[in-house]
Amino acid sequence: MGLLDGRVAIVTGAGRGLGRAHALALAAAGAAVVVNDVVNDAVTRTENGTGGTSAAAQVVAEIVAAGGKAVADTSSVTDWRACAAIVDHAVAELGRLDILVNNAGVTRDRMLASATEEDLDLTLGVHVKGTYAMAHHACAYWRSLVKAGGDVTGRVINTTSGAGMAGNLGQTAYAAAKAAIIGFTLSLALEAGRYHVTANAVSPLARTRMTEQLMGTAPADGGFDDLAPENASGLVVYLASPAAGWLTGQVLRVEGNEVIRMDGWSAGPRYRSRDGAALEPAELVEAVPKLFGAAPGGLAGLGG
Ligand SMILES: NC(=O)c1ccc[n+]([C@@H]2O[C@H](COP(=O)([O-])OP(=O)(O)OC[C@H]3O[C@@H](n4cnc5c(N)ncnc54)[C@H](O)[C@@H]3O)[C@@H](O)[C@H]2O)c1
Structure with a gap:
């Protein structure tokens, strides 16, 4: 018996890094997973841009090889209608939707005076619009189920960052986006409780493509790796589970093997x-x- 047996999850940006780790962990806990990611490693390597396997399909293959159930989706979360299609994809292929993990992300680190409109639009588009649009379509689905007398235990798990809570040099757009995700999560928690949906945010810290230049390589001695992306996934599985139904509107940070309750602005x-x-x-x-x-x-x- 897994914590998530019979549940269906969407994880955005799950072809690599933290999202991949979350998708594998959710599947290992019994959930069927829509693995979403725009990136196609093989295509980016080929000159004619055809063929190859998407990163999402590679993660699906890993889940299936481990005995789990998953489908790949390569839509961009910056596209409002594509987000509706990702939710539809979960329901059509996997029968329902219970868990949405908004993880897709990009960084365009530059000092503000050097930043471009394109940097801003992309950063806000992936993080803020992507999180908002995915949650909108998932919540519309859950609300219609509740109205029809269905049983809903929905979970939205958003991804914020230390930059969004404390600021960071060279990350004005990213910090604005990640802070927006917190405000969004707190407001969504107030709204979504009425149709049995919780909304929380996680603040991870991991060595991924996004951060590898800052975080170096994994310890060579095989000891506990404080910065392994998998470290954050146990919390995501917990928040996705029925056991966390009491918890909403919160931000939790994971650093290595510690989970930290983040206390927000206070007078x-x-x-x-x-x-x-x-x-x-x-x-x-x-x-x-x-x-x-x-x-x-x-x-x-x-x-x-
Ligand atoms: N790595 C860290 O220490 C850290 C710290 C705080 C927050 N985060 C957040 O965690 C999340 C995952 O980051 P990561 O470190 O694993 O980075 P990553 O670059 O390894 O993974 C992000 C994934 O999102 C995908 N993606 C980007 N735009 C997309 C779109 N429009 N639609 C669908 N997928 C898209 C990318 O292709 C990529 O595979 C991000 O939201 C990031 O901001 C990471």
């Missing part, structure tokens, strides 16, 4: 206006630095 110290009327700029010269424990004039080094 810190406050200052009320001197005379009970609207705040005056002059009094804020003294009051705002105090909110940060600094002397009037502000924090050293940030410029006057």
Whole structure:
């Protein structure tokens, strides 16, 4: 018996990296999986651009070889109608949909002053529009099932990042996209509970194509690899399972073999206006630095 026996999942961007690890883990836990990814490794290697096997099909072959069930899908999540077709694909080929893992991602790291409109559109398109559109079509499906008296235990698991919570140099577009995914997840959790769907976000940390230049190679001694993509997949399987039905609207981070509950924005110290009327700029010269424990004039080094 697996935690996900009888369930059907979609994992976007599952041809490589974290998505591939999630797809393999969901399948090992008993789910049938739609493995979505646009990339075609073989095609990118051939000059005429034909033939070859998509990365998604390669992951499907791995799942099937391990005794699981999966189908490949090579649509782009930036295409609203293609996202509807991915949901339809799950229902038509695998009979239903229970779990959506929005994982597809790209980075176009550049300092803001050097960034292009294309960098921005691509980054927001894959992360924000892709996550939103996939969840929209999945939730429309779940809502119609509930209205028809069907039994739904839907799960949306989105992928955010440390950059979206704390910012990162050279990642203004990516950080904006990943922060947007958190706001989206919190709002979706409020809406989707009414049709028995939870929505949470995971913040992974892994050595993949996206990060390999920063993270080096796996330890040669065969010991625990803190940065293996598989490390994040146990949490994804848990969040996808019936056991996590109580948990929604949360962000959980995985670092190696640790899971961390991320606590969001919370109110810190406050200052009320001197005379009970609207705040005056002059009094804020003294009051705002105090909110940060600094002397009037502000924090050293940030410029006057
Ligand atoms: N690797 C990390 O440390 C890390 C940290 C924080 C967040 N993330 C997030 O985890 C997710 C997976 O990243 P990864 O590190 O495995 O990178 P990766 O590049 O190995 O995998 C991302 C996959 O998404 C696919 N993809 C890109 N655009 C797509 C589209 N339009 N439609 C469908 N698939 C598309 C790519 O082809 C690729 O296979 C991303 O959302 C990323 O932002 C990764």
